[in-house]
Amino acid sequence: MSSRTVQNVVVLMGGPSAEREVSLSSGRECASALRAEGFTVTELDAGADVVERLKALAPDVVFNALHGRWGEDGCIQGVLEWLAIPYTHSGILASSTAIDKERTKALYRAHGLPVVASQLAPREEIEARHVMPPPYVVKPYNEGSSVGIYIVSKDANTPPKLAEDAAEVLMVEAFAPGRELTCSVMGGKAMGVTELLTDGWYDYHAKYAPEGGARHICPAELPEEITAAIRDHSERAHAALGCRGVSRTDFRWDDTAGLDGLVLLETNTQPGMTPTSLTPEHAGLVGMSFGQLCRWMVEDASCGR
Known part of the structure; x- marks a missing residue:
């Protein structure tokens, strides 16, 4: 971003x-x-009047805390570019690519990063037959936070019955067995690796419920070869997507298969920053408090790159 002094921050x-x-x-x-770090902060719930509100507030920087479609798919990034307001996290291209899980996987493959088989399919086809041999996962290809995911077990006799509000086209992905792992990258460098332990699977509740459901082991207790590979793959995914600021890449590792059992699932260009979120935890591994992490993100904000 420019060398001007940053004082007024809008948190979207x-x-x-x-x-x-x-x-x-x-x-x-x-x-x-950010207030504790000395910034003047305005919290803005992004609605239909977001452009007018941003023009009126005229912030030095926008801290983009939006998640999901419209917030991390390139849409709000385009608005902020048009308004010439520096903002945190990735730009238009990286955001629009990373939110699309199938496009992300194609990019991973092109850069030699390991993934499982997947395809996009119409919902009527998914409900009519097994579009790939079970076990597999059905999920939106452009949502995060484990929204709308179905796991089809290996002994399932029938395909899944999807919710009425499911999208018309979804992603079908071979189930990746093994341990749930994740790694955050800040400024192009991996910070740390966490293993997530749950009684079921790492769903929305396990990610965000205050009482937990997910237990974090940070740093993850892994063979050095696997930790090094996760850090390397996370940095390469961040670079391949063209991310800036902070990103987080999720993995599964089948520890019975060694390095061959490690696969990337997806990269989140705007990791959650809640009390149970993972990226603040990773920042702690490199000696950064939550406030220092937020400050770094504001000072790293830019527009047009």
Whole structure:
């Protein structure tokens, strides 16, 4: 970003996506931390009047705490570019690519990063037959926070019955067995690796419920070869997508298969910043408090790159 002094920060939060509540939680936490760091902060719930509100507020920087569609898919990034307001996290291209899980996987493959088989399919076909041999996962290809995911077990005799509000086209992905792992990258460098332990699978509740459901082991207790590979793959994914600021890449590792059992699932260009979120945890591994992480993100904000 430019060398001008940053004082007034607007934290964009809420919005209309399926991840609205997560975004509100992230936004409140970040706003509080930035105030403690000495910034003048305005919290803005992104609605239809967001352009007019931003013009009136004229912030030095926008801290983008929006999640899901419209907030991390390139839409709000385009608005901020048009208004010439520096903003946190990735730009238009990286955001629009990373939100699309199938396009992200194609990019991973092109850069030699390991993924499982997947395809996009119409919902009527998914409900009519197994479009790939079970076990597999059905999920939106452009949502986050484990919204709308179905796991089809290996002994399932029938295809899944989807919710009435499911999208017309969804992603079908071979189930990746093993341990749930994630790694955050800040400024192009991996910060740390967390293993997530749950009684079931790492769903929306496990990610965000205050009482947990997910237990974090940070740093993850892994063979050095696997930790090094996760850090390397996370940095390469961040670079391949053209991310800036902070990103987080999720993995599964089948520890019975060694390095061959490690696969990338997706990269989140705007990781959650809630009390139970992972990226603040990773920042702690490199000696950064939550407030210092938020400050770094504001000072790293830019427009047009």
